[in-house]
Amino acid sequence: MIEVRDLHFTYPTGVEALRGINLTVRDGEFLAIMGQNGAGKTTLVKHFNGLLKPTAGEVVIDGVSTRDASVAQIARNVGFVFQNPDHQLFCETVEEEVAFALRNFGFKETAIKNRVDWALNLLDIKRYRETSPFMLSGGERKRVALASVLAWDPKVVILDEPTIGQDHRQKEKLRQFIVQLNAQKKTVIVVTHDVEFVAESNPQVMLMSGGEIVAEGDAREILTDQKLVAQASIVSPEITQILSGLPDLGIQKNVIDVHEATSILLDLLEVAS
Template sequence: MTNLNIRNVSYSYPDGTLALEDFCLSISSGERIAIIGQNGAGKTTAVKLMNGLLKPTKGNILVGDMDTKEYTTAQISRKVGYVFQNPDDQIFHNNIESEVRFGPKNMGFNEEQVDKLTNWAMDLCGVKNYNDENPYNLPYSIRKFVTIASVLAMDSDVIILDEPTAGQDKVGLERLVHILKVLEEKRKTVITITHDMEFVTEYFDRIVVMANRKIVVDDNVDQIFYNHEVLEMSMLKPPAVTKMAKLLSLSDGITTQAQLLAAISEKVKQ
């Protein structure tokens, strides 16, 4: 399995715009981490550096024992798979099965392994019934799962999901949660960028908050959404569950629906 170590990384775009500054983060194999913050905070730049799509202007990123500066994006993708925020930026085949097969095939898996990984990923992501469909004939939400399947089929140790809940209905969210559970069972590391605070509080324990191209805080979920200074600095709003807990004068640390219902039940008993 693969650990990630990001050491004092900064990144500037070719026009000189500073997108990330002195970014430090260590991620152990099997962790589930959400990176949150307003647009422009540097979240997507940070994960593209982890995947090798971008190279640090300063500092180093180690994927296992691989320094991303010394390897191609294709080589790093064997360890770190990245699902783009917009599926249309990722899809380039004219049918779904070809899209999903492309990754494992080009990573050098034999035909039997390619078949196994492709079928597994398509089944897990609920797109197996669309084998021969052109992805662009399908709704946005389904195209999102096509891109997730194409990355999962590569069997990378680390999976990065950029805004995975965008455009999803209740069925899509339930499928996404199931995928997270399967990846957890497989000890895959999952890094998610999202603006969906309910998704964050329900399914992620470790939260990295970013603002102004830097990490503001790296902590567990209940510490972040009850920290007024952090929320103000990062311009984040707490999830509805936390707001309700505060309105009802319940104890701090309530971030999930289950915790809220338990606290209300306890208060009623008293």
């Protein structure tokens, strides 16, 4: 469980990035942190594995304040997948890349082998075991980066803008993977401004703007609220926009899923005819 209590953070440059964040992320939760670039999303999640320490307030993970632990200690439980895989890939083979963290955490060689196998299978990159990560495509590099974090099986997985630079198909694959990860009881925290991605995954949503939390709730509730969406400088999902473009027909309009929208519309047409 991650507890954030009145967290303030100011960068050495004087930029006040977080202004009093209070938040609890329960075990097994699927949370999307949304807001425009510069809203403080990444700054916030960098506190979850101790990369940044609070200027004021506290972040407590499973009862331990991040001030009292090293990044390596926290990282054992909180995995962080960075936005750009190129910021971490450096090994000669995919296998070594995935084993890197395991070595740092002091796993035994047999355990390392098993876990690497498991992670490569999980992300469907087994055939690249001996390949250099630099030879792979963008989508594949992303999966190597993901495997290299999932390999040590952290309880919490944080993904910073996972969909950036991915095409539609890769995005969908990644989305299904993330949803599945959460279904297997992992706590998943996604930082994103990809509205359609969130609309299709239906997580809990936290909206941020100017270093503060604007709203919290489930995706449907938050993303269909025009006022909130405007306040956080994102846009509502296309489906929501289509329905809100209709006059008041007595139908439910807080819909974010295309299939739900069609069934509502079909019902309406049936009633009419």
